[in-house]
Amino acid sequence: MTHADRLLSLARTRGVLRSKDLAPLGIPRQALARLHRRGALERVGRGLYVLAGADVTEHHTLVEASRRVPHGVVCLLSALRFHDLTTGDGTSPQDPFDVWLAIEGKARRPEPEQVPLRVVYMSDEAFTGGAETHELEGVEVQVFGPAKTVVDGFKYRSRVGLDVAVEALKDYRWSPAFDADALWRYAQVCRVSTVIRPYLEAVA
Structure with a gap:
């Protein structure tokens, strides 16, 4: 499984990804940036990402x-x-x-x-x-x-x-x-x- 695959899987499971959580998982932050540039992930806050088109609630x-x-x-x-x-x-x-x-x-x-x-x-x-x-x-x-x-x-x-x-x-x-x-x-x-x-x- 590639870094991109792992990140997308984590985003589906966790809902929100924190860039600071990636190092312990052995995933470089550059992988997160690449998915963001490709439009697969959306940035919703500093260091916070969700799947593109994710149903973001009032909470x-x-x-x-x-x-x-x-x-x-x-x-x-x-x-x-x-x-x-x-x-x-x-x-x-x-x-x-x-x-x-x-x-x-x-x-x-x-x-x-x-x-x-x-x-x-x-x-x-x-x-x-x-x-x-x-x-x-x-x-x-x-x-x-x-x-x-x-x-x-x-x-x-x-x-x-x-x-x-x-x-x-x-x-x-x-x-x-x-x-x-x-x-x-x-x-x-x-x-x-x-x-x-x-x-x-x-x-x-």
């Missing part, structure tokens, strides 16, 4: 961020939009143009890339609990579930705004995915149970 930036920071978990505004827990219209601060990504407290901060990241450091169960795996464009992406995301909104209310956190709680309360036990469990893990309690009682 493509999450895929790019996940490929660049595989140990990260999509959180806060990006996770709210993923779970349809925000009423943003494309112009309000609720719309996460940047990708909000949680990383473990001791992990190295990702280097600046073309995909703008809002990095949030978390530790212990606040980081390990509540993450779900979703396959997007053939890539496994870690996203905090709805309950954990709503709780994080209150924990990081100084960064996203209390109004955003309250609106997300209202949307979640009346969604089919609502899980009061999970919400309260994560509120205790993140130490915001006293903060979230009156708002939860108000929408009960």
Whole structure:
């Protein structure tokens, strides 16, 4: 199998190729450049390529961020939009143009890339609990579930705004995915149970 064949096979399997991943596989970056010039691969970001004509979804930036920071978990505004827990219209601060990504407290901060990241450091169960795996464009992406995301909104209310956190709680309360036990469990893990309690009682 030629380098080109291997790259096309990887693109079909992974969805998104990172040029920095090729060296450990023994594939020169020039092979990637040649396929790009031939039109077999499309460049969707710095060092990121997909098959030409690939079905790129609305979640493509999450895929790019996940490929660049595989140990990260999509959180806060990006996770709210993923779970349809925000009423943003494309112009309000609720719309996460940047990708909000949680990383473990001791992990190295990702280097600046073309995909703008809002990095949030978390530790212990606040980081390990509540993450779900979703396959997007053939890539496994870690996203905090709805309950954990709503709780994080209150924990990081100084960064996203209390109004955003309250609106997300209202949307979640009346969604089919609502899980009061999970919400309260994560509120205790993140130490915001006293903060979230009156708002939860108000929408009960």
